[in-house]
Amino acid sequence: xxxxxxxxxxxxxxxxxxxxxxxxxxxxxxxxxxxxxxxxxxxxxxxxxxxxxxxxxxxxxxxxxxxxxxxxxxxxxxxxxxxxxxxxxxxxxxxxxxxxxxxxxxxxxxxxxxxxxxxxxxxxxxxxxxxxxxxxxxxxxxxxxxxxxxxxxxxxxxxxxxxxxxxxxxxxxxxxxxxxxxxxxxxxxxxxxxxxxxxxxxxxxxxxxxxxxxxxxxxxxxxxxxxxxxxxxxxxxxxxxxxxxxxxxxxxxxxxxxxxxxxxxxxxxxxxxxxxxxxxxxxxxxxxxxxxxxxxxxxxxxxxxxxxxxxxxxxxxxxxxxxxxxxxxxxxxxxxxxx
Amino acid sequence: xxxxxxxxxxxxxxxxxxxxxxxxxxxxxxxxxxxxxxxxxxxxxxxxxxxxxxxxxxxxxxxxxxxxxxxxxxxxxxxxxxxxxxxxxxxxxxxxxxxxxxxxxxxxxxxxxxxxxxxxxxxxxxxxxxxxxxxxxxxxxxxxxxxxxxxxxxxxxxxxxxxxxxxxxxxxxxxxxxxxxxxxxxxxxxxxxxxxxxxxxxxxxxxxxxxxxxxxxxxxxxxxxxxxxxxxxxxxxxxxxxxxxxxxxxxxxxxxxxxxxxxxxxxxxxxxxxxxxxxxxxxxxxxxxxxxxxxxxxxxxxxxxxxxxxxxxxxxxxxxxxxxxxxxxxxxxxxxxxxxxxxxxxxxxxxxxxxxxxxxxxxxxxxxxxxxxxxxxxxxxxxxxxxxxxxxxxxxxxxxxxxxxxxxxxxxxx
Numbered sequence: 001x002x003x004x005x006x007x008x009x010x011x012x013x014x015x016x017x018x019x020x021x022x023x024x025x026x027x028x029x030x031x032x033x034x035x036x037x038x039x040x041x042x043x044x045x046x047x048x049x050x051x052x053x054x055x056x057x058x059x060x061x062x063x064x065x066x067x068x069x070x071x072x073x074x075x076x077x078x079x080x081x082x083x084x085x086x087x088x089x090x091x092x093x094x095x096x097x098x099x100x101x102x103x104x105x106x107x108x109x110x111x112x113x114x115x116x117x118x119x120x121x122x123x124x125x126x127x128x129x130x131x132x133x134x135x136x137x138x139x140x141x142x143x144x145x146x147x148x149x150x151x152x153x154x155x156x157x158x159x160x161x162x163x164x165x166x167x168x169x170x171x172x173x174x175x176x177x178x179x180x181x182x183x184x185x186x187x188x189x190x191x192x193x194x195x196x197x198x199x200x201x202x203x204x205x206x207x208x209x210x211x212x213x214x215x216x217x218x219x220x221x222x223x224x225x226x227x228x229x230x231x232x233x234x235x236x237x238x239x240x241x242x243x244x245x246x247x248x249x250x251x252x253x254x255x256x257x258x259x260x261x262x263x264x265x266x267x268x269x270x271x272x273x274x275x276x277x278x279x280x281x282x283x284x285x286x287x288x289x290x291x292x293x294x295x296x297x298x299x300x301x302x303x304x305x306x307x308x309x310x311x312x313x314x315x316x317x318x319x320x321x322x323x324x325x326x327x328x329x330x331x332x333x334x335x336x337x338x339x
Numbered sequence: 340x341x342x343x344x345x346x347x348x349x350x351x352x353x354x355x356x357x358x359x360x361x362x363x364x365x366x367x368x369x370x371x372x373x374x375x376x377x378x379x380x381x382x383x384x385x386x387x388x389x390x391x392x393x394x395x396x397x398x399x400x401x402x403x404x405x406x407x408x409x410x411x412x413x414x415x416x417x418x419x420x421x422x423x424x425x426x427x428x429x430x431x432x433x434x435x436x437x438x439x440x441x442x443x444x445x446x447x448x449x450x451x452x453x454x455x456x457x458x459x460x461x462x463x464x465x466x467x468x469x470x471x472x473x474x475x476x477x478x479x480x481x482x483x484x485x486x487x488x489x490x491x492x493x494x495x496x497x498x499x500x501x502x503x504x505x506x507x508x509x510x511x512x513x514x515x516x517x518x519x520x521x522x523x524x525x526x527x528x529x530x531x532x533x534x535x536x537x538x539x540x541x542x543x544x545x546x547x548x549x550x551x552x553x554x555x556x557x558x559x560x561x562x563x564x565x566x567x568x569x570x571x572x573x574x575x576x577x578x579x580x581x582x583x584x585x586x587x588x589x590x591x592x593x594x595x596x597x598x599x600x601x602x603x604x605x606x607x608x609x610x611x612x613x614x615x616x617x618x619x620x621x622x623x624x625x626x627x628x629x630x631x632x633x634x635x636x637x638x639x640x641x642x643x644x645x646x647x648x649x650x651x652x653x654x655x656x657x658x659x660x661x662x663x664x665x666x667x668x669x670x671x672x673x674x675x676x677x678x679x680x681x682x683x684x685x686x687x688x689x690x691x692x693x694x695x696x697x698x699x700x701x702x703x704x705x706x707x708x709x710x711x712x713x714x715x716x717x718x719x720x721x722x723x724x725x726x727x728x729x730x731x732x733x734x735x736x737x738x739x740x741x742x743x744x745x746x747x748x749x750x751x752x753x
Contacts, residue, residue, distance in 0.1 A: 148557035154508025
């Protein structure tokens with residue numbers, strides 16, 4: 001991907017010139033790349049060797065990035081980056097070891113060919129654990145946890161397939177960082193029009209994230225929908241038992257997340273032995289994003305709660321979700337539809 | 340907490356100490372990018388967001404204000420004195436806290452005591468969930484650093500250091516060891532490679548150290564076809580990383596496992612009998628291929644549980660919150676711990692085995708103080724043993740007296 005951008009620079013054409021008829025195949029392919037990202041599931045940009053034209057493939061990519069920037073939608077950005085990265089993954093899996101190393105080094109990875117056997121398994125690559133962690137932080141499968149990997153002297157031992165998967169992640173983030181909605185203001189009117197018509201044409205495919213307070217009932221807590229971890233913290237707070245800092249944070253961020261009124265949360269902590277109304281209110285407002293950094297915090301994910309010993313054990317629904325808020329949402333939805 | 344008269348006395352001693360020993364206060368690297376925090380004897384508040392451009396300025400500040408505790412940030416900031424969200428986070432050392440409070444020990448913390456904040460009921464050991472008298476759930480706790488607690492903390496620290504060296508590949512020079520001044524050890528990794536790690540990546544490192552989320556099936560335990568039958572294969576003792584640790588843990592466990600231990604895994608009676616009868620053969624089998632197919636009726640599920648238990652013996656018990664927090668304040672080496680009057684001291688990794696905190700953390704040498712001791716367990720300082728004390732006046736070496744005063748277990752008598 002960094003290569004593609006350089007190619008375009010070499011050709012030295014202006015954004016305006018893109019719209020000339022000579023470039024029609026590029027424009028056409030660029031639009032297809034974005035559309036494919038929106039309509040395929042899981043999203044993936046196609047690779048058809050029969051129709052493949054190297055110039056068109058290389059040049060249409062940065063044009064697609066401009067188009068996605070002009071659309072200025074978080075959802076389209078993420079979808080497009082994922083679709084392109086998944087295509088890269090499939091291409092990389094078929095490549096030889098040397099080529100994979102070459103691509104990885106372009107991203108600054110500290111990676112080596114290894115051919116080491118540990119037990120019955122053979123590992124072709126070793127990667128510095130920092131580069132490994134940077135690219136697995138969004139993975140949830142147990143097999144990707146560092147603790148479930150061979151780690152020797154700072155290196156994580158990996159198969160080719162694993163390295164390709166990690167590169168997919170690096171490429172996805174790289175593309176996301178290339179898409180810049182601020183670019184919109186400097187783009188020619190025609191490109192904006194093009195982006196708008198595409199956006200309108202696929203309006204129903206473009207789902208803006210709606211994981212906000214509005215989804216939840218503001219009337220109060222439906223306590224039978226609480227996940228086990230939150231239920232435990234909630235009951236502890238109700239009876240005035242001591243909560244650890246992170247326990248308090250988790251409970252507050254969760255209750256704010258499901259739309260509980262901050263005043264009700266202050267009351268919840270009232271029984272605590274060291275209750276201080278001013279402090280409690282300040283902390284809650286901080287977590288709600290009304291103070292300080294203005295960041296609205298969400299409660300930690302399930303595996304973070306496990307790390308800090310706040311997961312009391314999973315029930316059946318827990319096994320299907322990774323975040324306590326999802327648990328609440330699902331249970332509530334299930335109840336409504338079951339009623 | 341110590342009584343007002345005691346506080347004056349302790350502050351006086353701290354002041355005298357810093358007047359003579361401020362030059363031993365260590366400057367963390369990139370000193371000018373660190374935030375410093377202090378608690379004072381007078382008000383029980385934390386002064387934070389302090390920054391110093393030279394170590395001498397910090398030493399002067401400490402001499403002048405005589406704080407009860409001195410902290411510095413594991414993080415580096417462009418503006419250490421700015422408000423939290425305006426400091427400009429540049430990175431953070433990788434930090435581990437090992438404290439006996441979090442480690443189950445053989446002494447069972449019998450030396451510790453608690454007082455119910457509501458009815459005043461007192462008891463020994465760790466505080467209960469609820470007061471047996473009034474049902475209240477908040478306690479004043481008094482904890483003591485006993486030999487067993489300190490040794491347990493040292494064992495956990497040793498396991499951690501082994502992982503940092505062998506698995507993570509840090510060099511001996513990058514790993515800084517400290518006695519915390521109370522009941523545990525601090526380990527800092529000062530390496531440019533870790534500075535930029537975010538909280539999620541640090542969480543993965545903590546999970547690695549504590550064995551959280553580990554599963555033996557990713558460390559070589561599996562069923563493979565051998566001719567017409569299936570056999571189990573597993574990790575061996577000399578495998579690297581967690582794989583070898585999983586094997587060592589299982590080995591150690593089977594070396595001493597009782598029928599009750601094995602029953603708790605839900606193993607069948609005949610399988611338990613078989614394990615106990617064949618103990619010698621099992622231990623011998625590790626030399627070639629491992630014990631995986633030695634015990635009749637013990638399948639991959641049973642082995643998975645046994646290895647899981649072994650893993651819990653091999654993991655290092657660190658405080659998970661400290662490592663993940665990229666804005667943490669940490670006690671500054673070369674300063675006194677306000678709850679003990681002991682020094683936070685640094686020492687090289689190679690010395691961990693022979694390190695004696697109750698000798699090397701002594702700050703106050705020479706002199707004696709006459710104190711009335713309400714109650715305190717037997718304590719060792721240096722090569723001498725003091726106490727136990729119950730309701731008595733004693734003339735004690737300055738360090739011992741300061742320790743009891745800081746703990747709020749004694750008061751100065753004229």
